[in-house]
Amino acid sequence: xxxxxxxxxxxxxxxxxxxxxxxxxxxxxxxxxxxxxxxxxxxxxxxxxxxxxxxxxxxxxxxxxxxxxxxxxxxxxxxxxxxxxxxxxxxxxxxxxxxxxxxxxxxxxxxxxxxxxxxxxxxxxxxxxxxxxxxxxxxxxxxxxxxxxxx
Numbered sequence: 001x002x003x004x005x006x007x008x009x010x011x012x013x014x015x016x017x018x019x020x021x022x023x024x025x026x027x028x029x030x031x032x033x034x035x036x037x038x039x040x041x042x043x044x045x046x047x048x049x050x051x052x053x054x055x056x057x058x059x060x061x062x063x064x065x066x067x068x069x070x071x072x073x074x075x076x077x078x079x080x081x082x083x084x085x086x087x088x089x090x091x092x093x094x095x096x097x098x099x100x101x102x103x104x105x106x107x108x109x110x111x112x113x114x115x116x117x118x119x120x121x122x123x124x125x126x127x128x129x130x131x132x133x134x135x136x137x138x139x140x141x142x143x144x145x146x147x148x149x150x151x
Contacts, residue, residue, distance in 0.1 A: 001077050006126035008140070011059040011116070012096045014089065014105040017051065018069035019044050044071065050107055050114065051075045057118040061127045063087045063095060082127055084138055098143040099124050 030036045051072055054062060060081045062068075068076075068085040076083040087095075096103050099122025107114040125142025 001073070001082055002080055003129045004126060005060045005080075005082050008061045008099075008124040008127040009058045009118075010061045010063065010095065010099050010101050010122040010124060010127065010140070011054055011057075011120065012092050012099075012101045012103045012122065013062065013064040014066065014092065014103055015064065015107075016066040016068075017047060017062075017064060017072045017083075017085075018067050019047055019071060047072055048075060050116075053107065053114065053116040055079050055081065057116045057121065059116075059121055061124075063092055065089045065092050082129070082138075095140060096122060098122075098145045099140065100144040 028039065030039070047069075052075075055075075060079075062076065062081060062083045064083075064085055065087050066085070068083055073083055092103055095101065101122025102120040104116070104120055107116055109115050123144060124140045126140075128139045128141065130137055130139055
């Protein structure tokens with residue numbers, strides 16, 4: 001994953017970016033083992049499609065308060081984007097306020113389709129991962145609102 005992205009277009013998410021699994025209690029009767037593999041492949045494709053929508057909208061930094069699995073991280077690495085998982089919700093709100101981003105908890109729109117619009121992205125001059133003492137820190141520099149914050 002890159003250590004620096006400039007200029008940064010930041011997506012703030014409050015959702016999981018991991019392989020989708022069927023809800024508890026859902027039963028699927030499969031008579032052909034190949035059908036089971038198709039179901040598993042579709043579960044993986046759903047997450048890939050969400051990531052593609054983020055990247056197509058222009059996001060090159062993705063912050064989420066939930067999880068990102070290794071398969072999803074691979075897509076971000078290939079695109080040269082920074083992805084950070086398990087960001088504290090309070091920090092996510094502060095980043096959104098500072099960069100002009102909107103915290104997104106679902107990709108669903110009013111028509112039931114899954115979309116992600118570039119107007120939801122925040123902007124900063126650069127996002128850098130730096131090592132300070134024993135910690136790796138994500139620094140967002142040159143934000144829309146100039147107030148600083150640390151955590």
